[in-house]
Amino acid sequence: GPTGAGKTTMVNLLMRFYELDGGEIRIDGVPTASIPRSEVHRQFSMVLQDTWVFQGTVRENIVYDKQGVTDEQVRAAAKAVGLDRFIESLPEGYDTVLDDKAALSAGQKQLLTIARAMVQDAPILILDEATSSVDTRTEELIQKAMDQLAVGRTSFVIAHRLSTIRNADMILVMNHGDIIERGTHEELLAKGGFYADLYNSQFASLVA
Incomplete structure (x- = not known):
């Protein structure tokens, strides 16, 4: 739908960022209103239009809040999105702290966000089409990575480019x-x- 059609609001309702005025949203037959909000959030991985990277190592940015993630899983996710070589070229590799000195391009941030979603491994995926600020080659990389991420998951894709x-x-x-x-x-x-x-x-x- 066009800008302002309600696409993002729909996603916010799915994730219970807003409560419903009427009707019901169910995941596997269970009304989301009947379970803790944190449990609803755990069902979703998100790749949004506005990418965000926090000050911390590359590894910490990929793992985020997921417990028990191995170095192999982090590396496999980075490889899957085509970031592994770039990360290895950084001064400290996966231990490089992302700050003003080790800044990422818009495309690399997006790929890192996709790697993060791969590691989160939630059953439902939300993709807010996020390739508007990158060149065509990077867009192809991101699209490939998103396709790989969507395999075996229920995916909600907010699309501007049809x-x-x-x-x-x-x-x-x-x-x-x-x-x-x-x-x-x-x-x-x-x-x-x-x-x-x-x-x-x-x-x-x-x-x-």
């Missing part, structure tokens, strides 16, 4: 806070409605 959700099992189209269409990419194109207009206008601008 090419990233073509293969989704279900697309929900939002406008002015409401879900106005739902279906697969092919079904929604065949309908010739809001999604089709949105997709065709994006595609036309790419061709132009």
Whole structure:
């Protein structure tokens, strides 16, 4: 959906950052309102548009608050997103403290955030499409890493560029806070409605 359609609000409701006025959200049949909020949060890994890195080592940034993570798991996650070589080239490798002297590019921050989500290994994934501030090559790397991260998980993808959700099992189209269409990419194109207009206008601008 377009900016302001309610996509982020939907995600905030899923994670119980807001309480519901009506209706119910269930995970595996259990209403999220009936379990502690911290338990709901534990079900989700997030890769957001606004990446964040805290002052600490590369390893600490990838592990975040997950208990019992081994060095092998940290390295495997960094390898999976294509960051391993870069990290090894830093003065202290995985023990390098990320601060003003060891700054990361926007793309590297995003890849680090994806590695963090891999290590968290939660059953549900939220991807707020986050490639708007990077070059095309980095965007491809991030997209590959996101695809790998999504394997075997229920994934909610907030999309602005519709090419990233073509293969989704279900697309929900939002406008002015409401879900106005739902279906697969092919079904929604065949309908010739809001999604089709949105997709065709994006595609036309790419061709132009």
